Amino acid sequence: MNNSTTKSKWRFIWILPILALSISAFLKVFKVKFMLENMANAGMGHMTSYLGYVSLACVATFLFPKTRLLGFLLLTAYIGGIIASHLIAQDGNFIGVILQTLLWIGAYFEFKEMVKVNRILSNDV
Numbered sequence: 525m526n527n528s529t530t531k532s533k534w535r536f537i538w539i540l541p542i543l544a545l546s547i548s549a550f551l552k553v554f555k556v557k558f559m560l561e562n563m564a565n566a567g568m569g570h571m572t573s574y575l576g577y578v579s580l581a582c583v584a585t586f587l588f589p590k591t592r593l594l595g596f597l598l599l600t601a602y603i604g605g606i607i608a609s610h611l612i613a614q615d616g617n618f619i620g621v622i623l624q625t626l627l628w629i630g631a632y633f634e635f636k637e638m639v640k641v642n643r644i645l646s647n648d649v
Contacts, residue, residue: 552576
């Protein structure tokens with residue numbers, strides 16, 4: 525295979541945020557005590573299981589190759605909500621920023637067409 529069709533090993537860096545979001549989602553869905561307490565302290569105790577289901581749906585959409593781009597967009601929005609809720613709570617937790625960064629690094633290597641479109645658009649302007 526030549527370099528244009530070979531995909532980078534770095535594209536699998538998205539495994540880390542996917543794993544973290546999956547574990548968090550299962551803890552929310554199965555209503556583990558410390559997760560319920562943390563969500564209640566953040567003022568979102570009434571949404572715990574719903575957020576778990578939304579997270580699982582986003583992760584599942586991302587894991588299927590044909591819907592990976594849609595899943596990526598859903599996950600960036602979901603993680604953006606994580607970042608916003610931590611900023612509002614002023615708790616200094618930057619886990620959302622780390623997850624978002626890792627997801628975008630993986631997307632850079634996974635979706636080369638996204639980078640090409642960006643270069644084309646920047647040359648037209």
